[in-house]
Amino acid sequence: MDGVERQASAARVKQVANVLEEEIVLGWLQPRERLIEEDIASRFEVKRHVVREAIAELERMGLVERVQNKGAAVRMLSPTEVRQIYSVREALETLAAQQIPLPPSPEAIDLLVDIQEQHAAAVERGDSRAGFRANMAFHNALFGACGNPHLVELIQSLAQKVHGARSYTAANPVHLARARDDHWAMIEALKASDREKLVQLCREHLSPSRDTYIASLEQRFGKAG
Amino acid sequence: MDGVERQASAARVKQVANVLEEEIVLGWLQPRERLIEEDIASRFEVKRHVVREAIAELERMGLVERVQNKGAAVRMLSPTEVRQIYSVREALETLAAQQIPLPPSPEAIDLLVDIQEQHAAAVERGDSRAGFRANMAFHNALFGACGNPHLVELIQSLAQKVHGARSYTAANPVHLARARDDHWAMIEALKASDREKLVQLCREHLSPSRDTYIASLEQRFGKAG
DNA sequence: TTTGCCATTATTGTTGACAATTCTGATAAC
DNA sequence: GTTATCAGAATTGTCAACAATAATGGCAAA
Numbered sequence: 001m002d003g004v005e006r007q008a009s010a011a012r013v014k015q016v017a018n019v020l021e022e023e024i025v026l027g028w029l030q031p032r033e034r035l036i037e038e039d040i041a042s043r044f045e046v047k048r049h050v051v052r053e054a055i056a057e058l059e060r061m062g063l064v065e066r067v068q069n070k071g072a073a074v075r076m077l078s079p080t081e082v083r084q085i086y087s088v089r090e091a092l093e094t095l096a097a098q099q100i101p102l103p104p105s106p107e108a109i110d111l112l113v114d115i116q117e118q119h120a121a122a123v124e125r126g127d128s129r130a131g132f133r134a135n136m137a138f139h140n141a142l143f144g145a146c147g148n149p150h151l152v153e154l155i156q157s158l159a160q161k162v163h164g165a166r167s168y169t170a171a172n173p174v175h176l177a178r179a180r181d182d183h184w185a186m187i188e189a190l191k192a193s194d195r196e197k198l199v200q201l202c203r204e205h206l207s208p209s210r211d212t213y214i215a216s217l218e219q220r221f222g223k224a225g
Numbered sequence: 226m227d228g229v230e231r232q233a234s235a236a237r238v239k240q241v242a243n244v245l246e247e248e249i250v251l252g253w254l255q256p257r258e259r260l261i262e263e264d265i266a267s268r269f270e271v272k273r274h275v276v277r278e279a280i281a282e283l284e285r286m287g288l289v290e291r292v293q294n295k296g297a298a299v300r301m302l303s304p305t306e307v308r309q310i311y312s313v314r315e316a317l318e319t320l321a322a323q324q325i326p327l328p329p330s331p332e333a334i335d336l337l338v339d340i341q342e343q344h345a346a347a348v349e350r351g352d353s354r355a356g357f358r359a360n361m362a363f364h365n366a367l368f369g370a371c372g373n374p375h376l377v378e379l380i381q382s383l384a385q386k387v388h389g390a391r392s393y394t395a396a397n398p399v400h401l402a403r404a405r406d407d408h409w410a411m412i413e414a415l416k417a418s419d420r421e422k423l424v425q426l427c428r429e430h431l432s433p434s435r436d437t438y439i440a441s442l443e444q445r446f447g448k449a450g
Numbered sequence: 451t452t453t454g455c456c457a458t459t460a461t462t463g464t465t466g467a468c469a470a471t472t473c474t475g476a477t478a479a480c
Numbered sequence: 481g482t483t484a485t486c487a488g489a490a491t492t493g494t495c496a497a498c499a500a501t502a503a504t505g506g507c508a509a510a
Binding site: 234272273274275293294296 | 463464465466470471472473
Binding site for chain 3: 034036037038048052068069070071
């Protein structure tokens, strides 16, 4: 028996994919940067076929682009794509917000407050990695309250797609602080059973990161795209 | 040089996945039925790792379920899941219908008419396989006109998830005829630039297959689930 | 200096063999 | 007759070596 219990391979695949996802989101891996299977394999101490599955997962999420015999590279989203994705996100997230039963259960509130305290702490100490995780957890918990897991799944998948577009905001203190405030306001709206306010907050919560990304993109590469 | 040009493996994976998808949808593969990797591999004359990727794809689509060391089996959707998925489908498809620019381009109409003629012909001669394909093509073309590929992608993925629930309707002449009539009506609404009618048609188009599936499921397994 | 070609290297794709696990059916104990 | 146990078969998971392809860099010709 090994000292460390041997994980099921499915779990290892997920783990590798998650770490790579974070590194893309946080901008440690730049667009166009290639993902070399063997390098990743040795880094995570897994076999190459595990890395292959993880990369396939990232491809499905839209974070990475694969070309036959040329491998995978971090994907670059065009401003148009970003706009389209955010447009659908807005529709789905407001839809979910409209379906959250009000008043929410005390447990749901407690969970959100719990997560949000972690998020606030991460923002406080400038830990963008923990901030990213807590942010994702908050949105999952919030929209999870709508009671339709399939809707939540779609929201998650769309959020994942633009994660790559968030490296510009995920490390920016101003945006992080703003997100934190938004989250607290959402919790207040839930407590007050103010659906209109909640929906509005969800909608407005999306714009800043979208606009920041598009602006920085157009600045770097010109207005085309 | 081979007589048949050798396909890229990515294409072969897709092809295998598509055929298996059809067989699940048409009920040739029953729920709980296992998918044996080697059998499939020899049937399609591909290597096992190709089959594995294809099955992983089906798992992502939600058509099969995988268990560690036990393989994949056709997935059974509970009535609750079906209801939840259709609820999101309705939201997304009406959303897309609302975004289709009116009046539509003549080319778009021509394309839809073209596809729909194939669909009608398939219904006429009772070819459920061709009917399934044409039906899918019609919906892709229709919602594709909304101009947001990411929205279309979500609609497709949701449709795929409940494909397995459609084996009851996909082979039923009454339902096929009804779908055919609905499609023609949609084309008419497009021609008339009658958005309200179009949206209504899209919404009502979904109910029959959902209700039929749920009813047959509850009849077979009782009202639980 | 630049450009085109070629050999070398780096990387991905494919394969078959083997290991680990689960399923099946027969046998024996109760 | 039923249940427990176990060997063998069937099936999935893992691996390392090999093949195929694309990237790299050097060298010669202009």
